[in-house]
Amino acid sequence: MNGPTTGSDVASRARAVQHLADRWIGNALATGKPAGGGSFVCSPAGLWLALAAVAAGARGETARELRALLGTADREAAPAVTAAARELALTGALEVATRVWSRVPVRDAYREALPDVRFDDLTDxxxxxxxxxxxxxxxxxxxxxxxxxxxxxxxxxVLALKARWEKPFEGWLTRDRPFTDASGRTRPVPTMTKGVPLADVRVVDGTYVVELRCTAGEGGGEGARVRFVLGEPGAGAGQVLPAGWADRSTGTRPETDLVSIALPRLALRTRIAVTGQLPALGVRLATSDAADFSGLSPLPLAVSDVVQEAVLKVAEEGVEAAAVTVVAMRAGSAAPPPQRVLHLAFDRPFGIVVLPAATDVPLFAAWQADIPSGPGHAPSGPAHAPGGPAHI
Known part of the structure; x- marks a missing residue:
């Protein structure tokens, strides 16, 4: 590490992940519809950590391309990756880990620059x-x-979160309510309801942002925060989700006295082949025979695949989320006066952003565009893997 971490360093790394999230979701995920119906869940933080760790071994023009996307590359990337992972791990109930399996020599300097990464032989x-x-x-x-x-x-x-809400939803209030998907189809789905403090609700560029906090868990630290973002009818993921990682000082409070929300139980799982999306993100050399990862290995390497699988489950008790990103290389109270009540029904396509306790880094981002499938009933189809029951 190069000296103590400053607040500006933390903010800079958060902006780098947000920049990746903006480009990835806006340029690829929101337009490419990686899952049936347009729903998806992804981990911008997980993709950033994986690509930045590989970028630590990039040199020359390959490093330049990766730096434009990630905000870091070459020799300065390894300290940034280490610091970012350690900062995220301060959030209670969040596990952060990176591991490398290799059949080729890995430079000692690369290993030493990533002290929290374990290196193993790729034999099994x-x-x-x-x-x-x-x-x-x-x-x-x-x-x-x-x-x-x-x-x-x-x-x-790997990023993995299993956290309870500070104030869980009351199960007896959950009942079927209509949800209208992106195609206009309406079906009843199990929907949770509760009141939310006005201080936890804001409007950012026409998008409602509701923040729910999680407990820290047994490991201590500070609890994660989950933002549910609801845009104007017809607004897409690329327009709505960025409000979920906007600075908490932005936006305005809605003109109301009370807020209640109606939120579907849901389970999302997506496997995303990021490799084909990299050119749209400005990364071309890393996957070509001209790739320069000479800082990683003395043998010539190029990225063959970047794949991420992510899962998100939201239920009355809390939230579970996990993402595995692989970079493979080849060769609110009643009062006597009438009160204005804002009821936010997440009964049409909406977004979800999971954040650490201290920064606005998008750990996970999801877009619920089709009829939600509750935990234990993961969506079917070629883009989804089967989901198991939530255990929170």
């Missing part, structure tokens, strides 16, 4: 699957891609 892909399963508490069973003979190195980042 099942060992990587077992680590993913353990690190995510079973939310994700295995690597989201197959390790082949052509895979010379795999860098894997």
């Amino acid at each position: 892909p099942a060992a990587a699957d077992a680590w993913v399963r353990e690190a995510t508490g079973g939310l994700i069973e295995r690597l989201p891609l197959a390790i082949t003979d052509e895979t010379l190195l795999a860098l894997v980042n």
